[in-house]
Amino acid sequence: MSMFQTSSQTVLPRRQVLDGAGLRGWFAKYASQVAVSPSIAIVLIAVYGFMVWTGVVSFTASKMLPNYNFVGFDQYVRLWSNPIWRIAVSNIFTFGLLFISISTLVGLALAILIDQRIRIEGFFRTIYLYPMALSFIVTGTAWKWILNPGLGIERLVHLWGWESFRFDWLINPQYAIYTLVIAGVWQSSGFVMALFLAALRGIDEDIIKAARLDGANGIAVYRRIIIPQLGPTFLTVLVILTQQAVKSFDLVVALTAGGPGNSTHLPATFMYTQTFGRDQMAVGAASAVMIFMTVAAIVVPYLYSDLRNQRDDV
Amino acid sequence: MSIRNLIVATGLLLSTSSLALADEPNVEVMHYWTSGSEAAGLDVLKTLLEKEGVKWADSPVAGGTGMNMVQVLRARIASDTAPAAAQMHAQQVQAWAAEDVLADLSDVAQKDDWASVIAPELVPLITSNGKYVAVPVNVHRSNxxxxxxxxxxxxxxxxxxxxxxxxxxxxxxxxxxxxxxxxxxxxxxxxxxxxxxxxxxxxxxxxxxxxxxxxxxxxxxxxxxxxxxxxxxxxxxxxxxxxxxxxxxxxxxxxxxxxxxxxxxxxxxxxxxxxxxxxxxxxxxxxxxxxxGSYVWLTDNFGFFVTKDPNKQAGQTAMASAILDKGFQEAFNLKKGSIPSRIDVSMDKFDFCGKAAYADRAEAQKSExxxxxxxxxxxxxxxxxxxxxxxxxxxxxxxxxxxxxxxxxxxxxxxxxx
Missing domain, CATH: 3.40.190.10 (Periplasmic binding protein-like II)
Known part of the structure; x- marks a missing residue:
């Protein structure tokens, strides 16, 4: 905004703009604000407006369609007394932690390996990055077949002659949640690799050369010099993966549909089922508010520190 | 294309699409019968209605055993653009009736004597406060x-x-x-x-x-x-x-x-x-x-949403009546594997299990x-x-x-x- 004002002032004296051209002058002056206002309005209504509306609905007795008979915190009590919701909450922590940490580690490892100036690097980069081009529905369906004991890996190993081999996580309520991690990591680690690779390439060669002159070996260079400089990239990766984990819905729908025995529900699938399958719109809204507050607890401190840093920079 | 052209074009497009439906009896049907045999079954109904001069607008929403359709239907009802008719399970009929959005079908029910031709056990679930609010297409047996x-x-x-x-x-x-x-x-x-x-x-x-x-x-x-x-x-x-x-x-x-x-x-x-x-x-x-000796049933119904448009109302009445047409009941249920929701349809063309289901239902109705x-x-x-x-x-x-x-x-x- 400030930039625009200064430039318009340099082109035309302010008085002339107002007197000489009327509406056109006003438009020229505020063009940028006019241009962004639709998107601001849409975001205000479609994002923040509906967030507030969802919050309101969560305090009502809404079932099939929204109504406004307020019942206080009743729906939250019902939400937390629902065993499936509690499973979903513990699942999101298991899934989120493993998905984020493994994707980050695998992505970083791949980036470091590719960073060794290997031959046909572009080929490998494409291979690792390609899963990102697929939707989670495709990933989920493919892994459903790969992990199915009667079709995929287990059967293959049986055919090779190792008859006692067992890999039945997909149909085992205790381990099924980890199959979501496997498919999620497969999908996302290539993207993480791309982010890290870009960061690695951005590091000043001279520092590395200097370190080598001082006698640092390969591992020490990465451990002491390169990785500590990747801080901002780690933060980016963390934020992207966190929102992916919290949003995870299609992966569950395609891979396990919440089963076996409701063991792989996540808050997002719970919310959808309650709202559209069980006619419990208010309980669905209450679960959405819980998800929102969890995300806010992570994002708000991040935004706060980010904004403060920016202000410090100025 | 300038913005004005765009607006004019959009306006024209909208008006033609609504005009196409507006000046004759019509019915927009929302359903999730998208598999081959189900779609073929519905086609029979469409042909039947078109013979009577009722224009059929198909609004299928596939998948999710109907959950996806419920989602779309709710958005349509919330925005006051409900379709004329939608497919629903027995309990969904009651849920929509409780929201007071279903049209009263008592007149056509009276005319076609639904009370004596529809399987009696279905009636409590397709009526609300003594009024008919939905029409059963078929009856499946789950046991x-x-x-x-x-x-x-x-x-x-x-x-x-x-x-x-x-x-x-x-x-x-x-x-x-x-x-x-x-x-x-x-x-x-x-x-x-x-x-x-x-x-x-x-x-x-x-x-x-x-x-x-x-x-x-x-x-x-x-x-x-x-x-x-x-x-x-x-x-x-x-x-x-x-x-x-x-x-x-x-x-x-x-x-x-x-x-x-x-x-x-x-x-x-x-x-x-x-x-x-x-x-x-x-x-x-x-x-x-x-x-x-027991017959555990489930049924697919069509409910009709309240509208003030007389052409839509005419379409709804025609469709409600056509669903219980004996010919349609036979043709549709032969394709779907279910049995008619009427209790007076000839079962000659049905297979052994269909005939058995029909006979068992009659028996179960008598012995509650x-x-x-x-x-x-x-x-x-x-x-x-x-x-x-x-x-x-x-x-x-x-x-x-x-x-x-x-x-x-x-x-x-x-x-x-x-």
Whole structure:
């Protein structure tokens, strides 16, 4: 905004703009604000407006369609007394932690390996990055077949002659949640690799050369010099993966549909089922508010520190 | 293209599309019958209506066993652009009627004498405050046991008529190296088994108390413990790879002879017919164990949304009347594998199992053993059905849960679902 004002002032004296051209002058002056206002309005209504509306609905007795008979915190009590919701909450922590940490580690490892100036690097980069081009529905369906004991890996190993081999996580309520991690990591680690690779390439060669002159070996260079400089990239990766984990819905729908025995529900699938399958719109809204507050607890401190840093920079 | 052109073009486009429907009787039909046989069945209705000069606008929403359609339908109703008609299960009819959005069909019901031609057990669920608010298209039966004749003959077995016999037969099949029961581990399929176990072990009166009245004493009774114990036994009668399997893949196991039996509604006939299996030759259909004489039904209906447009109203009335047309009832149900919702349609063209279902229904109506299905949204509203779905599927796939714990979860869940 400030930039625009200064430039318009340099082109035309302010008085002339107002007197000489009327509406056109006003438009020229505020063009940028006019241009962004639709998107601001849409975001205000479609994002923040509906967030507030969802919050309101969560305090009502809404079932099939929204109504406004307020019942206080009743729906939250019902939400937390629902065993499936509690499973979903513990699942999101298991899934989120493993998905984020493994994707980050695998992505970083791949980036470091590719960073060794290997031959046909572009080929490998494409291979690792390609899963990102697929939707989670495709990933989920493919892994459903790969992990199915009667079709995929287990059967293959049986055919090779190792008859006692067992890999039945997909149909085992205790381990099924980890199959979501496997498919999620497969999908996302290539993207993480791309982010890290870009960061690695951005590091000043001279520092590395200097370190080598001082006698640092390969591992020490990465451990002491390169990785500590990747801080901002780690933060980016963390934020992207966190929102992916919290949003995870299609992966569950395609891979396990919440089963076996409701063991792989996540808050997002719970919310959808309650709202559209069980006619419990208010309980669905209450679960959405819980998800929102969890995300806010992570994002708000991040935004706060980010904004403060920016202000410090100025 | 300038903005003004864009606006004019959009306006024209909108006005032509609404004009096309506005000046003649019309009906926009929202449904999830998108598979080959179902779509072919609906086509019969469309042709019938077009002969009467009613324009049909198709609004299919595929997938999610109707959940996707419910989502779209709600958005349409909330934005006051409801379709003229939408497909709905029996309990969904009641839920929409409670929201006061369904049109009163009493006039056409009077004219066509619905009271004496529609299967009487359906009437309470398609009426609200004494007014007809929906039209039943078909009736499916859920308490069927399908079995592969060749497998049974090879093992020298007869289809079981009680759960005790079912267990004995299954043990013999296991010994012969055949999977006794083809099952897909999806919550509704497990609830199908539960439903048949409740009816087969407890009888129709117990089914009424436990499932329809949700009577706490019945739910906590020893009979209910037996029901869950039976489900637990069934863990060993299914193959280890059952979780998540679709019902039609389970039917494929029956077709290939990998599995001997399947407890499933009569839509399974479609899969069997596709594989060129003949009823009573290649496969048999008998009532689920212990449920002979009872008929557990579910029904697909069309409800019509209130509108002030006379052309839409004319379309709705015509469609409501056409759904109960004898010719359509016969043609549609032959394709769908169900039986007519009317009780006076000729069954000559139906196969053995269809005829048996029709005769069994008539018998069950007389002895008050015609019962709405829990697993298919005819017995309880979506919230309460959801409690059963959650508890039964968790129980079935988690061997560490005891029957007593499952019952406690059921009672607690149903209380908070009130």
């Amino acid at each position: 069927w046991l399908w079995y592969n004749k060749k497998v049974f003959d090879n093992a020298g077995l007869q289809p079981p008529t009680s759960w005790e016999e079912f267990n004995a037969v299954s043990d013999k099949l296991l010994a012969a190296g055949v999977t006794p029961l083809a099952l897909g581990g999806q919550p509704w399929q497990e609830l199908d088994l539960f439903e048949s176990a409740v009816l087969g072990l407890g009888g129709p009166d117990f089914y009424r108390q436990a499932i329809l009245q949700l009577d706490e004493k019945a739910l906590q009774s020893d009979t209910m413990v037996k029901v869950f114990d039976q489900l637990r036994k069934m863990n060993k009668y299914v193959d280890s790879n059952y979780p998540g399997r679709d019902w039609n893949l389970a039917t494929q196991m029956l077709i290939k002879g990998e599995a001997a039996m399947q407890i499933m509604g009569d839509w399974a006939k479609g899969e069997l017919a596709l594989a060129n299996m003949q009823p009573n030759v290649d496969y048999g259909c008998v009532p689920a164990p212990g449920t002979k 053993k015609s019962l709405p299905s829990l697993a298919h949204n005819a017995a309880a509203d979506a919230t309460k059905t959801g409690v059963f779905l959650d508890v039964v599927s968790t129980f079935f796939e988690t061997p560490s849960v005891t029957s007593k714990q499952a019952i406690d979860q059921l009672v607690a869940g149903l209380k908070s679902a009130q």
